[in-house]
Amino acid sequence: MPNTIVKKKGLIPGRVSEMIISAPEIATKARPGNFVVLRLSPQGERIPLTIADTDPQAGTITIVYMVLGKTTAMLEKLVQGDDILDVCGPLGKPTRLDKVGTVICVGGGTGIAAMHHIAKGHHRVGNRVVAIIGARSKDLLLFEKELASFCDEVLVATDDGSYGHKGFVTEVLAKRLAQDAHVGEVVGVGPVPMMRAVAETTRPFKVRTIVSLNPIMVDGIGMCGACRVTVGGKTRFACVDGPEFDAHSVDFDELMRRLGSFREQEQASYNTYCECHG
Ligand SMILES: Cc1cc2nc3c(=O)[nH]c(=O)nc-3n(C[C@H](O)[C@H](O)[C@H](O)COP(=O)(O)OP(=O)(O)OC[C@H]3O[C@@H](n4cnc5c(N)ncnc54)[C@H](O)[C@@H]3O)c2cc1C
Numbered sequence: 001m002p003n004t005i006v007k008k009k010g011l012i013p014g015r016v017s018e019m020i021i022s023a024p025e026i027a028t029k030a031r032p033g034n035f036v037v038l039r040l041s042p043q044g045e046r047i048p049l050t051i052a053d054t055d056p057q058a059g060t061i062t063i064v065y066m067v068l069g070k071t072t073a074m075l076e077k078l079v080q081g082d083d084i085l086d087v088c089g090p091l092g093k094p095t096r097l098d099k100v101g102t103v104i105c106v107g108g109g110t111g112i113a114a115m116h117h118i119a120k121g122h123h124r125v126g127n128r129v130v131a132i133i134g135a136r137s138k139d140l141l142l143f144e145k146e147l148a149s150f151c152d153e154v155l156v157a158t159d160d161g162s163y164g165h166k167g168f169v170t171e172v173l174a175k176r177l178a179q180d181a182h183v184g185e186v187v188g189v190g191p192v193p194m195m196r197a198v199a200e201t202t203r204p205f206k207v208r209t210i211v212s213l214n215p216i217m218v219d220g221i222g223m224c225g226a227c228r229v230t231v232g233g234k235t236r237f238a239c240v241d242g243p244e245f246d247a248h249s250v251d252f253d254e255l256m257r258r259l260g261s262f263r264e265q266e267q268a269s270y271n272t273y274c275e276c277h278g
Pocket residue numbers: 035046047048049050051064065066067068069070071072073110113114213214215216217218243259260263266267270
């Protein structure tokens with residue numbers, strides 16, 4: 001069955017888009033925390049994207065992606081009605097959804113869309129969900145309305161102060177943790193420096209903290225080793241052992257180093273693609 005793009009919406013024009021894709025089996029099986037691996041052409045690379053939402057009745061999944069390099073630029077060229085060659089999933093371990101009382105879900109950039117599905121899961125099991133979302137400025141903020149439809153509170157931080165707290169999400173998080181001794185869990189999804197900062201903010205409060213890691217992935221099923229991360233001194237494959245891990249045990253330095261391993265090749269590949277396709 002073809003994976004047709006049922007709907008496409010530019011969230012930040014030319015930079016971040018949302019796609020609703022026909023994928024009935026994935027929509028039925030996917031749980032918060034799962035991701036898919038897409039391939040756009042027979043020789044193309046495989047890229048992992050988080051399942052931001054599902055509609056099992058309609059047989060669709062939602063993805064939200066930022067245009068960063070060649071494959072996401074190719075994806076951005078597709079329009080409603082086009083087919084995606086392969087959509088493989090649901091992959092990864094689903095989020096552990098324990099009833100813990102209050103859960104604070106922190107999201108930054110496109111990580112907000114990924115966090116949205118996790119936050120929804122916590123809401124469904126009866127947790128009180130506080131979302132803290134951040135962006136550089138108000139126009140770059142994603143999913144505020146969607147989160148507000150089920151979260152108990154949505155707190156916003158922007159770097160330039162154009163909306164909500166002026167500063168980082170972690171400042172809002174620290175203030176909240178100092179005021180509320182009953183937070184059972186914190187979840188952080190976003191750029192690696194943000195997830196590391198979330199881990200350092202919650203560490204003194206001794207709150208269980210989960211981050212969703214985004215190392216380079218190839219097969220997404222535990223065979224190639226590309227997504228190797230170190231957690232608590234042990235090697236883990238993020239695609240099958242994660243992508244969610246205990247934030248206080250992650251080796252973020254190694255993750256940053258490994259994410260940057262192919263930057264030159266990625267840039268060259270993107271430049272060639274842009275020269276050929278405008
Ligand atoms: C489990 C998981 C979930 C993700 N969910 C999302 C999401 O919901 N939305 C979103 O915008 N991005 C998500 N990403 C990141 C996304 O996969 C990369 O942005 C994408 O692969 C970039 O490909 P590119 O060819 O456009 O850019 P490239 O120029 O190839 O790469 C740009 C940067 O993206 C990262 N990257 C490149 N290739 C891969 C790869 N195969 N696997 C992982 N990272 C890679 C590297 O940091 C690289 O420097 C996720 C990554 C993981 C591991």
